[in-house]
Amino acid sequence: GLRAGGRMESTPSNAFYAKALQKSFSRIFDDSSKKRHSFLIPVLPSLPPKIDTSFVQSHTLTPSPYFKDEYVTLDGKTVAIKGTEVTCKEGFRYPRSVQVLGRETCYNDNFDSYQLILVSCPLVGEIRNTPYSITSLKTKDRLAIARRRITDHKKFIASHLDSKCVPLYTGALQLFIEHFRQNYVIVKGFVDDAAKKCNEKCKSALEKVFRERNIDRAYYLELLVATECLVLFSLHGKIFKGICTLHTEEDTMLAAFTHKFRNENPKTELGVRKDLKFTPDRAVARLQELNSRGCAHPLAKLCCLYDTQEAISSGIEGGEVLAADDMLPLFAYVIVLSGDQSWYSNLEYLRHFSPESKALSAIDAGKLGYQLASYQAAVDLLRGLAADQKKAADLPPPEQQPSPSSPASGHERTSTTSDTEQQRRSSIRQGGSSARSRALRRMQRRQMEMRKKDQAKKSARGSHRYALADVDKALREIGISRRKPERKPKECEEGRGSLIQALMASKGAVLAGKNTAR
Numbered sequence: 001g002l003r004a005g006g007r008m009e010s011t012p013s014n015a016f017y018a019k020a021l022q023k024s025f026s027r028i029f030d031d032s033s034k035k036r037h038s039f040l041i042p043v044l045p046s047l048p049p050k051i052d053t054s055f056v057q058s059h060t061l062t063p064s065p066y067f068k069d070e071y072v073t074l075d076g077k078t079v080a081i082k083g084t085e086v087t088c089k090e091g092f093r094y095p096r097s098v099q100v101l102g103r104e105t106c107y108n109d110n111f112d113s114y115q116l117i118l119v120s121c122p123l124v125g126e127i128r129n130t131p132y133s134i135t136s137l138k139t140k141d142r143l144a145i146a147r148r149r150i151t152d153h154k155k156f157i158a159s160h161l162d163s164k165c166v167p168l169y170t171g172a173l174q175l176f177i178e179h180f181r182q183n184y185v186i187v188k189g190f191v192d193d194a195a196k197k198c199n200e201k202c203k204s205a206l207e208k209v210f211r212e213r214n215i216d217r218a219y220y221l222e223l224l225v226a227t228e229c230l231v232l233f234s235l236h237g238k239i240f241k242g243i244c245t246l247h248t249e250e251d252t253m254l255a256a257f258t259h260k261f262r263n264e265n266p267k268t269e270l271g272v273r274k275d276l277k278f279t280p281d282r283a284v285a286r287l288q289e290l291n292s293r294g295c296a297h298p299l300a301k302l303c304c305l306y307d308t309q310e311a312i313s314s315g316i317e318g319g320e321v322l323a324a325d326d327m328l329p330l331f332a333y334v335i336v337l338s339g340d341q342s343w344y345s346n347l348e349y350l351r352h353f354s355p356e357s358k359a360l361s362a363i364d365a366g367k368l369g370y371q372l373a374s375y376q377a378a379v380d381l382l383r384g385l386a387a388d389q390k391k392a393a394d395l396p397p398p399e400q401q402p403s404p405s406s407p408a409s410g411h412e413r414t415s416t417t418s419d420t421e422q423q424r425r426s427s428i429r430q431g432g433s434s435a436r437s438r439a440l441r442r443m444q445r446r447q448m449e450m451r452k453k454d455q456a457k458k459s460a461r462g463s464h465r466y467a468l469a470d471v472d473k474a475l476r477e478i479g480i481s482r483r484k485p486e487r488k489p490k491e492c493e494e495g496r497g498s499l500i501q502a503l504m505a506s507k508g509a510v511l512a513g514k515n516t517a518r
Contacts, residue, residue, distance in 0.1 A: 186242025221362035
């Protein structure tokens with residue numbers, strides 16, 4: 001039973017919750033009291049209508065083996081107790097700061113001590129009513145978890161692992177990392193397989209150490225994100241370098257295009273609104289860190305893209321809120337100004353290795369998925385313009401093109417070279433600031449080219465018919481009778497009646513006529 005070793009404020013919640021722990025959750029209470037855990041006891045008016053196992057686990061604390069004044073709940077959350085305040089730190093969807101109203105030291109049957117801590121309200125769930133003040137903790141940066149450094153991820157994981165589990169967890173991951181480095185090759189078409197292997201290994205390592213612990217789903221996903229960051233950071237040199245090797249051609253094309261495009265008034269060509277006054281310095285400086293050591297795993301790269309877009313918005317004079325059609329050309333413009341950063345390889349790396357959407361939502365970073373979509377749209381826009389420019393560069397120079405008065409392929413040219421060049425440039429600017437309309441027109445042009453190629457193939461199949469008619473006409477002009485039009489299919493297959501035989505027969509007839517005349 002409970003043996004009071006100290007005095008605590010007399011409230012109905014003390015007896016009510018203590019009895020609930022002993023009767024309804026006896027297994028948790030007995031096991032935790034033997035291990036000298038602490039129990040948070042919310043005051044009675046604040047308790048939710050229903051108390052379940054998850055609620056009890058979130059209010060049962062074990063001291064952190066790494067940090068003073070920090071505790072880990074049975075379901076893996078982290079709290080700090082300093083003075084008369086309990087602060088939610090990690091794993092809470094809606095973190096709070098609650099008051100400590102009193103403490104009571106108790107003893108189990110083996111005379112091992114544990115503590116009951118009376119608090120002003122629960123740490124999780126609905127708060128019905130409480131006479132005490134509650135502080136909702138609002139994170140200054142909603143991406144605080146996503147922005148953790150690798151050392152922070154290591155501390156976060158270590159603070160929630162028992163000392164016996166640390167070798168099991170780190171050993172499994174280290175073995176996988178070494179095997180991947182030595183034996184795995186990044187092959188085109190199988191990059192997604194490499195991403196799945198990494199994800200499955202991270203899940204397997206977590207399942208081994210948390211197999212017997214019933215942890216919250218959101219908290220599990222947060223641990224999974226941290227584990228993936230550690231693994232992908234260790235394999236960044238192998239994976240990212242392999243992807244860059246696969247897409248050298250795409251990166252080189254984009255680098256050459258952006259280098260040249262930088263000096264060709266890119267804002268106008270990309271369709272940036274003329275009335276927008278934009279200072280790109282901060283956005284460019286942040287985006288140039290995309291390949292730095294601080295961005296050596298997917299989550300850090302996504303945060304870099306997010307910061308770039310925020311810098312673009314803050315770089316607009318007047319504080320105007322940008323629509324998607326305005327943000328896209330500005331994002332592409334910042335990419336052009338940022339130099340060569342392996343733009344396409346970064347896109348492929350993020351497409352395959354970014355955390356799942358559920359995991360991003362669990363760490364309040366769901367908006368990072370939108371950043372990847374914006375980055376992909378900007379890269380696709382630049383690739384389309386680069387392809388158009390390359391196609392225009394492959395055209396023959398003006399001096400080699402037929403003059404307006406000369407027919408070309410049976411059709412008379414009606415526009416000058418300067419008109420053609422003007423149309424090519426205006427085709428990029430047409431449509432105002434809408435980047436989507438330009439992409440749609442490029443797609444329509446490609447569809448028209450495909451139709452023309454199909455028509456050319458069809459017309460080529462019947463061209464031999466007109467060639468035979470031209471031969472008959474030429475034979476009549478030199479005084480030779482027509483070839484016999486009656487030809488059986490079998491004769492065509494065997495070669496009799498072919499065009500070559502007809503010409504040879506005609507030549508023989510002409511020579512015979514000349515010999516007779518002599």
